[in-house]
Amino acid sequence: MAIGRELTDDIVAEVLRRLPPRSLATFRGVCRAWRDLVDARQLLRVDLLPRSVGGIFMNYLALHSPEFFSRLTTGPSISGYLEFIPWYAKVVDHCNGLLLVAETLDKHDYVWNPATRRWARLPPRPTSQMGEEFDQIECLVYDPNVSPHYKVFLVPSLPDDQPKSMLDPEMMQSEWPPSPFALQVFSSITGCWEERSFVLEGGRLEERSFLSKGGRRVRAITDMKAYWREALFVLCKNGFVLRISISDAKYRLIPTPSDVELGHHGCLSLGRSEKGVYCAFDHDCNGLRIFLLNESCGQAGWELKHLVDLTSFAWKFNARGDSSQEHKGPWILQDINYYKYPYNNDDEPKELVEDNFEWNSDDDNVLNTDDMVEGHFEGYTSLLGFHPHKEIVFLNVSLRRAVAYHWNISKFQDLGNIFPKEYLEVAGHCAQIDTSFTYTPCWMDDFPESKLEAPIEN
Numbered sequence: 001m002a003i004g005r006e007l008t009d010d011i012v013a014e015v016l017r018r019l020p021p022r023s024l025a026t027f028r029g030v031c032r033a034w035r036d037l038v039d040a041r042q043l044l045r046v047d048l049l050p051r052s053v054g055g056i057f058m059n060y061l062a063l064h065s066p067e068f069f070s071r072l073t074t075g076p077s078i079s080g081y082l083e084f085i086p087w088y089a090k091v092v093d094h095c096n097g098l099l100l101v102a103e104t105l106d107k108h109d110y111v112w113n114p115a116t117r118r119w120a121r122l123p124p125r126p127t128s129q130m131g132e133e134f135d136q137i138e139c140l141v142y143d144p145n146v147s148p149h150y151k152v153f154l155v156p157s158l159p160d161d162q163p164k165s166m167l168d169p170e171m172m173q174s175e176w177p178p179s180p181f182a183l184q185v186f187s188s189i190t191g192c193w194e195e196r197s198f199v200l201e202g203g204r205l206e207e208r209s210f211l212s213k214g215g216r217r218v219r220a221i222t223d224m225k226a227y228w229r230e231a232l233f234v235l236c237k238n239g240f241v242l243r244i245s246i247s248d249a250k251y252r253l254i255p256t257p258s259d260v261e262l263g264h265h266g267c268l269s270l271g272r273s274e275k276g277v278y279c280a281f282d283h284d285c286n287g288l289r290i291f292l293l294n295e296s297c298g299q300a301g302w303e304l305k306h307l308v309d310l311t312s313f314a315w316k317f318n319a320r321g322d323s324s325q326e327h328k329g330p331w332i333l334q335d336i337n338y339y340k341y342p343y344n345n346d347d348e349p350k351e352l353v354e355d356n357f358e359w360n361s362d363d364d365n366v367l368n369t370d371d372m373v374e375g376h377f378e379g380y381t382s383l384l385g386f387h388p389h390k391e392i393v394f395l396n397v398s399l400r401r402a403v404a405y406h407w408n409i410s411k412f413q414d415l416g417n418i419f420p421k422e423y424l425e426v427a428g429h430c431a432q433i434d435t436s437f438t439y440t441p442c443w444m445d446d447f448p449e450s451k452l453e454a455p456i457e458n
Contacts, residue, residue, distance in 0.1 A: 013041050020446075026146065049144055050097040050440035054078055054115075055331065056384055056394060056402070057091045057099065058436040060420060062427035063337045066091045066101075068114075068439075069402060069418055071331050078114050078441060081336050085110065091435070093140040095227050097442020098150055100140040111140065111150060111188070114439070118447035126184045126193050128156050136184075139225045139232055141246065148446045152186040155234050155242065175204060176238065181251055183244075201250040205240050226272045233277050233293075235270045241279075241293075243300070257281065257291045257302040271386030271438070278305075278386055280393060285380035286310040290393070290407060306407040310381045310395075313412060329416025331402065338421040385438035396433055 016024055016038060028038045037043075055070035057080060066089065068080020082089050085103050092109075093100040101110045112119040128134045135157040142150040158176065179200035186193050224235040232244040233254075241254040256268065257279060266283030277293040279302060287309055291302040379398035386393055387404075394415075395403045402415040423431055 009037060013037060013043065017041075017043055048443040050442040051389065052440065053387055053389075053438055054441040055080070055439050056436055057094065057439055058384070058418070059090050059434040060337075060423065060427070061430050061432045061434050063420065063423070064341050065089050065336055067336055067418075067420055068334045069331055069416070070334060076115075076443075080114060080334050081340065082112070084112075084119055091437055092138050093225065094437040094439055095140040095142045095150075096144055097440055097444075098140060098142045099437070099439070100138055100152060102138070109138070109152070111152070113442060113447050115441040115443050116445050116447060118445075120188065120447070122152065122186055123192060125154060128154070128184075134158065137224060137234055139227075139234060141227055141232060143227075143230075144442050144444050148444065149188045151188070151246075153232060153244070154184040155244075156183075158237055177242065177251070177253075196249065198244060198249050198251040200252075201245075202252045205253045205255055224270060226270045226277050228272050228277050233270055235268065241270065252300065254293070254300045257289075257304070267382065269383050269385075272388050273386040274389055274391050280383050280386070282381065282383045285382075288381070288383070288393075288405075305391075308405075308407070308410070313381075329401075329414055331415040333416065333418055333420060335421050382433075384433070384436045388438060388440055394436075394438065396436075399431060399433065 012034075016027060016034075019027065024038065024043060028035050053071065054073075055068055055078070058067050058069060060067060064087070065082055065085075066080065068078075070078060070080070082101065085101065087106075088104040090102050090104055091099055092102050097113060097115060099112045099114065101112050102108075103110070107125070109122040109125065110119050111122065125136070125138075128136050137155040137157050139153040139155060140150060141153065156177075177200075180197035181200070182195050182197050184193050185196045226233045230245070230247050232246060234242040234244065235256070236242050239256055241256060243252040243254055245251065266281055266287070269280045269282075271278050271280070275292060276295075279291040279293065281289045281291075283289070288307070289304060290306040292305050294301050294303050379400075381398075381403075382396045384394040384396050384402060391406070391408050393405050393407065395405055395412075396418065397403055400417065400419050402418045404413040404415055405411075406413070418433075
């Protein structure tokens with residue numbers, strides 16, 4: 001294979017080898033010949049890119065800061081401690097190694113790379129053009145293979161805590177979303193918010209409610225967005241998915257799976273996994289359906305990929321009697337709130353001792369769905385997130401353990417305890433995981449903003 005008329009593959013490879021990782025990733029996308037050359041000679045440092053799961057960030061009700069449930073490794077460790085935010089904070093989105101963090105008291109937003117400890121504070125969010133009554137879903141977009149720069153989108157959403165009679169009558173009489181659809185977008189290139197308009201592509205959909213036939217509400221709070229191939233997917237409260245094509249400024253409306261309103265009570269989630277954009281519906285505490293979005297031939301529809309009743313698994317898992325905090329697993333909860341905001345304890349912050357655990361789906365810690373024990377189980381399971389590169393979902397088992405479920409082979413793996421220390425004393429009956437985000441570390445150290453300063457002392 002020759003590239004160009006004069007340069008041989010060996011010469012081109014030597015030139016490319018001297019490029020920084022992101023520039024090399026950019027040149028890899030120029031043509032198929034260059035991509036094959038880069039891949040064949042392993043020129044790209046894939047270890048710097050977000051290829052593997054490093055943990056899960058979780059927002060717990062009644063806690064000051066998000067918790068980080070991390071996979072222990074013999075490599076560089078990552079802390080979920082937000083040194084640069086002294087007060088209340090919440091992770092609101094994640095994309096390819098960057099986190100969007102909101103300071104909930106002063107309402108400041110930050111973009112943060114936990115692996116490199118670099119961060120940037122965003123300018124104040126502009127008010128929605130739709131009116132103050134409208135919610136705004138914050139969406140982070142970042143692709144380290146293409147650019148060190150990122151974008152943050154504010155997507156207006158119909159409020160669910162106010163009757164429509166309280167909203168602007170003229171706005172409610174118009175079609176939703178309108179076309180063109182004006183979104184506020186922050187770019188790290190310009191350092192400011194700008195308005196961008198997106199035009200409807202395809203037809204409109206009949207508005208669907210997330211109320212089931214029995215009148216119980218289907219919540220849509222976990223992983224409401226996904227980023228895949230230069231398109232942003234946002235789960236809206238109207239009962240459809242908003243697909244925003246960033247490259248050509250168009251948007252499309254995609255209906256949610258048609259069979260998630262069958263009298264069930266549960267939560268609808270979006271996420272990216274091995275083959276694209278997935279939708280999961282965990283219902284009736286222990287049921288799980290997983291759908292894959294098929295966009296072939298210009299049409300978009302959901303294909304049911306997996307259906308499982310987790311009741312017998314949850315009963316068997318609970319019967320093992322090892323759901324205490326002392327029982328170790330391949331992953332560990334860093335208990336950031338316990339050390340940063342002590343709950344009547346005199347303990348000093350301690351260094352995390354990393355055991356040499358490896359996450360292996362073939363080890364003795366895997367529970368197989370075959371030969372399950374039948375019985376009554378009063379607990380529940382819920383979705384924590386998708387593995388972005390493998391057909392695996394992470395599950396919360398009664399707020400005690402996190403479990404990886406490999407749905408192709410129907411196997412479960414206990415990852416470890418996710419109940420924060422002394423959480424019950426703080427939250428009481430409100431103890432619950434609000435939102436969670438699967439985290440993939442990005443070690444590209446060219447974040448375009450200032451480096452983290454010294455940690456704030458208590």
